[in-house]
Structures are given as C-alpha cells and as structure tokens.
Amino acid sequence: MTNAAFWPKGGSMKDPLHILLVDDNPEDRALATRELRRGFHNLKIDQITDAKSFTLALESRGYDFVVTDYQLRWTDGLAVLRAIKARWPDCPVIMFTGTGSEEIAVEAMKAGLDDYVLKSSKHYARLPSAANLALERRAQWRALKEAESRYRALFNDVPIGLCKTTAEGRIIDANPAMIQMLGFPDRESLLSVNAIDLYADPTDRERWQSLIGRDDAVRRYESQLRRYDRSVIWVEENIRVVRDADGGVLYFEGSMEDITGRLNLEAQLRQSQKMESIGQLAAGVAHDFNNILTIIKGHTDLLLTKGSVLPDLQEPLKKISAAA
Numbered sequence: 001m002t003n004a005a006f007w008p009k010g011g012s013m014k015d016p017l018h019i020l021l022v023d024d025n026p027e028d029r030a031l032a033t034r035e036l037r038r039g040f041h042n043l044k045i046d047q048i049t050d051a052k053s054f055t056l057a058l059e060s061r062g063y064d065f066v067v068t069d070y071q072l073r074w075t076d077g078l079a080v081l082r083a084i085k086a087r088w089p090d091c092p093v094i095m096f097t098g099t100g101s102e103e104i105a106v107e108a109m110k111a112g113l114d115d116y117v118l119k120s121s122k123h124y125a126r127l128p129s130a131a132n133l134a135l136e137r138r139a140q141w142r143a144l145k146e147a148e149s150r151y152r153a154l155f156n157d158v159p160i161g162l163c164k165t166t167a168e169g170r171i172i173d174a175n176p177a178m179i180q181m182l183g184f185p186d187r188e189s190l191l192s193v194n195a196i197d198l199y200a201d202p203t204d205r206e207r208w209q210s211l212i213g214r215d216d217a218v219r220r221y222e223s224q225l226r227r228y229d230r231s232v233i234w235v236e237e238n239i240r241v242v243r244d245a246d247g248g249v250l251y252f253e254g255s256m257e258d259i260t261g262r263l264n265l266e267a268q269l270r271q272s273q274k275m276e277s278i279g280q281l282a283a284g285v286a287h288d289f290n291n292i293l294t295i296i297k298g299h300t301d302l303l304l305t306k307g308s309v310l311p312d313l314q315e316p317l318k319k320i321s322a323a324a
Contacts, residue, residue, distance in 0.1 A: 016044040020057055022068035022080050023096070024049045031124060032067055032096055039128020050074055054083075062088050065114075065131055065138075070097035070104060078108055085112045090141060092134035096127060161235075161256040167249050169196040169205070181235075181258050183228040200224035200232050208239060209252075216241040222259065233260045 017040055023029045029047055037043060046063070048054045051074045057063075066084050070077035077095050084093050095108055098119035105116045114134040117127050155162055161178030165171050171191045182198070184190040196202050204223040211218050221237045239254035 016042045017064045018062075019043055019045045020048060020063040020066040020084075021045050022048040022054065022066065022072070022077075024073050025069070028069065028096075028119060031119070032127060035124055035127040036067070036131065039132060054080070058083060058087050063091060065092040065094065065134055067094050067096050067127070067131070069099075070095055071099040078104070078111060081108055081111050081113055090138055092131070092138050094127070094130050094134060096124070161258075162254070163195075163256070164251050164253045165195045166251050167209075169194040171195050172251055178256060181227075181233075181256065182225065183231075185228070189228075198225050200226055208237065212239070212241055216243070225256075233258050234263050235259060 019036065021029055021032055023032065029049075033045055033047075036045070046057060048057055054075075066080075068077045068080045068084075072080070077097060077100070081093050081095070084091055089112075092114040093112070094115045094117060095105075095113055096117050096119060100108075100116070100118075105113075108116065114137065115130040117123055117130050155173075155175050158175065159177050161175065161181045163171060163174040163178050171193065174187060174190050176187075179187055179190050182190065184193075196205055199205050201224065208218045208221045208223070211221070217238070217240045219238050221239070223235060223237060224232050225235050226232055235256045236259045237254055237256050239252050241252055242250045244250050
C-alpha cells in the first residue's frame, strides 16, 4: 500500500489517488486496473481510449500518475508522455506495454519516463511497485524543490550580502543585498567580475584563505572592497569553505556587511574621546598653574604691604601681582 507522503499535495490518505490510464485495448486496461488495485487501496482511474478523451484529460486539474501503452491506434506512448510532461512536469508516467523495444525505452527515459513495465505474465505484477516508486521519487523531488525555494527566498531576502565563489575567484552566486552593497546594476554584471578584483588589496583574499581553521571558517574578517563606481567601502566577512567527498574545495560561501559607517562613527568617537582627554589634561594643568600663581600673588601682595620694600622694587612687584 502507498505511503501518506505519496498522496496529492493538500490531500490525505482518505483521498483517492487519481490515475490516468491510457490504453485502447479493454483487456489490457482491465489487467492494469486489477494490478494497480492490488497495490493501492483507494484509486480513481480515468480510462482514455481516444484522442478526444485524452485532450479533455489534459484540461483537467491533474493526476497523481499516468499509465500509458506505447502502441495506440490514434497516437503512441511517446507522444502521450511528452504531452503529460509538458502539462504537468512532475507527474509520474509509467509505460505499460508489450510492443515497445529497448530503443523506445531509452528514448522515453530521456523524455522523462519514470518506469517501463512489460505486459507479460512475468512482469506485469511489477506495475504497482513501479507506480509506488515513482510516487516516492515525486515526493522527494517536491520536498527538494520546496527546500530549494525556502533557501532561495532566504538567500534573496536577507539584508546582508551573501555570495559563493570558487577558490580562483569566480563568483557563482550573489544575492540582491550583495549586488546593492557593491553598487552593481544587476546580478549578471557582478557575476562577470572576478572576486579578487573586488578587493582594494588583492592579498586580503589570499590572507583570509590562509586563515581558515579546523572548522573550515573565518569570522569577522575586515577588508576593503571596491564598488562598481570604484569607491571603497569597508566590509566584515564571514566565510565558510564547502568541500567535496575527498576534502577538496568546491567553493567558498560567505556573508559581507558594509561596516564603513560603523568604522567612521568609531573613528569620530575615538577623536572625541581624545579631545576630551586633552581638555581634561589642559584643565588639570591650568588648575595647578593657578595654584602656583595664587601663591606668587599672595607673597607679592604681602611684600607690598611692608614699608621696608625699596621704592625701585615696588613698581615691578605691582606688575607681578596684577599679572598673577
């Protein structure tokens, strides 16, 4: 019996699997129906015997899988296969025939056929297992597509620059935030540039590659990049190496954040703190100097009050007192 994962998207095990059976031989349709019902407990089978009914079927909402003969009076199984895949690319198609050949089977597989079962007593019992396997592959394919879609949405929407590059510097992919940060008009123009040429100092890229540690990552590496208009920005990079089964480097994936504004603010803060320190030092010196002047003025005024000071010294003492 089929697994719940193979049921139509949005359906449940209570919903019947909707099958399209394309065969103009009534005995062969009965054989296929009997074998399919042995493997699936809940089926709805639409039987197609001519071109008109097939055209109408293609206008429906879709099927969970299709079983078709190769030899048909009004067409052949390859034409049916191509029409189904054009209409529903992920719909499994199984060719159940007694008139095909190895060449036809190969051509059908290239066109997207999921399996090929011969109409013989030795092989027809394999039809439900072939259908079950095709449904399983479709479920896996859909799960993979959904995961890819979620990844792509995250990749495109995150407000931090993301990119993939080879060891030689070829840019494999970049997200919109990366393109905007570097000021390129579009993704294609950025991908046409070698990543090494983006660095104001090309040795920066060599340096972070040499710093990759046991965890295959470099974190918070600061470097300068040239934008599309040749202006320079500071970025903070976090890079991870992706390796193949043999340990070779497949590519680097990483994030980049423009920290130019932050570094400018930090520089302004340091300058402000420096000026504050100078001001405090100057205030301290002035305070100490005032203490000295106070002592000088006090002693000068004391001398001026004494009558024993020589007349020619009184005027200089008055000037010292006034200056203090």
